[in-house]
Amino acid sequence: MKSAIEPQVPLDVSGAGSGDERSVSHRSTEEEVTLLELLDRVLDKGVVLSGDITLSVADVDLVYVGLRVLLSSVETAQRLDSAGGR
Amino acid sequence: MLYVYAILKSSHQLREDSTFYGLKDHLVEIIRHEAVAAAITRHGERSIPTTPPNVLAHERVVERFMADGPVLPARFGTCFPDDAALLATLALRGAELQALLKRVSGCVELGVRVLRHPKQEPPPAGAVATDQQDVSEAPGSGRCYMLARLHEERLREQRQQEGRKLAEELHGPLSAASRAATCRTQVNDELLLSGAYLVGTHDVEQFRAEVQTLAAQHPDLRVLCTGPWPPYHFVSIAASPEAQRV
Numbered sequence: 001m002k003s004a005i006e007p008q009v010p011l012d013v014s015g016a017g018s019g020d021e022r023s024v025s026h027r028s029t030e031e032e033v034t035l036l037e038l039l040d041r042v043l044d045k046g047v048v049l050s051g052d053i054t055l056s057v058a059d060v061d062l063v064y065v066g067l068r069v070l071l072s073s074v075e076t077a078q079r080l081d082s083a084g085g086r
Numbered sequence: 087m088l089y090v091y092a093i094l095k096s097s098h099q100l101r102e103d104s105t106f107y108g109l110k111d112h113l114v115e116i117i118r119h120e121a122v123a124a125a126i127t128r129h130g131e132r133s134i135p136t137t138p139p140n141v142l143a144h145e146r147v148v149e150r151f152m153a154d155g156p157v158l159p160a161r162f163g164t165c166f167p168d169d170a171a172l173l174a175t176l177a178l179r180g181a182e183l184q185a186l187l188k189r190v191s192g193c194v195e196l197g198v199r200v201l202r203h204p205k206q207e208p209p210p211a212g213a214v215a216t217d218q219q220d221v222s223e224a225p226g227s228g229r230c231y232m233l234a235r236l237h238e239e240r241l242r243e244q245r246q247q248e249g250r251k252l253a254e255e256l257h258g259p260l261s262a263a264s265r266a267a268t269c270r271t272q273v274n275d276e277l278l279l280s281g282a283y284l285v286g287t288h289d290v291e292q293f294r295a296e297v298q299t300l301a302a303q304h305p306d307l308r309v310l311c312t313g314p315w316p317p318y319h320f321v322s323i324a325a326s327p328e329a330q331r332v
Contacts (some may be wrong), residue, residue, distance in 0.1 A: 037312045041159075041315060042144055042159075045161065047159065047160050047322070049093075049166075
């Protein structure tokens with residue numbers, strides 16, 4: 001079975017922004033959506049047994065903030081890479 | 087401390103190498119009690135930090151098991167102090183867990199997010215009642231400001247109503263094409279629908295085709311389909327008083 005987390009780009013069925021001409025911002029949005037979907041599931045859903053959920057809400061917020069920072073960095077790096085390649 | 091990734095059938099068989107590693111490269115073990123089992127790793131520390139690598143490691147282990155049979159993915163951070171505590175829970179919750187395993191057997195979860203494009207065309211003139219004439223008559227006045235705010239608020243409400251209607255139109259057929267579904271609509275101005283759908287593994291392509299059809303009917307929206315995921319949205323059991331968030 002194909003993993004949901006690799007590759008980290010969801011199927012964009014809207015037709016908009018598909019193919020090689022997709023912009024960096026579209027790619028970033030799609031990757032961001034998949035990562036957000038992952039975090040929403042792993043951190044907020046799933047079976048809760050009668051154990052301890054040792055999950056700090058502050059930590060969860062930091063993961064989301066970190067994700068934003070990471071994706072911004074990726075987008076910036078891709079843009080720079082693209083500009084350098086011309 | 088035992089960190090739990092997922093609940094499985096005791097008979098769950100891995101087709102490939104059954105030795106693999108989870109959080110912090112610790113060996114994944116299976117603890118069995120009668121018909122149900124838990125996939126775990128053992129750790130010296132009392133909690134696992136919520137970091138992107140740890141979240142991904144959790145997901146990889148769950149997906150590894152999902153490839154070979156039904157799983158109930160545990161929420162990130164589920165821990166037990168020792169084997170006895172985990173076994174006691176498996177014994178106590180065994181019937182519920184078995185029922186859930188049966189429910190998700192042969193299914194995966196697909197996610198659908200529907201987003202407006204960031205820049206939308208403004209509504210046609212006359213679609214919303216405005217007091218533009220009044221506004222233009224008294225620029226800079228308090229009345230002008232309040233009328234402008236009222237106009238903005240009406241536009242926002244109209245946009246939200248349209249968004250909710252659209253989301254319902256999209257969710258209906260997707261729900262019908264799945265075995266179970268849950269969704270949030272009009273989450274924010276951009277995100278109209280965030281849905282999770284339990285779909286038979288053999289029906290995934292059919293479901294995606296349905297999503298594609300809906301997307302074609304709404305070229306002004308971006309429709310993103312993710313997965314297959316473990317069935318995170320469809321494995322809830324009655325909350326335990328011991329489960330807590332800190």
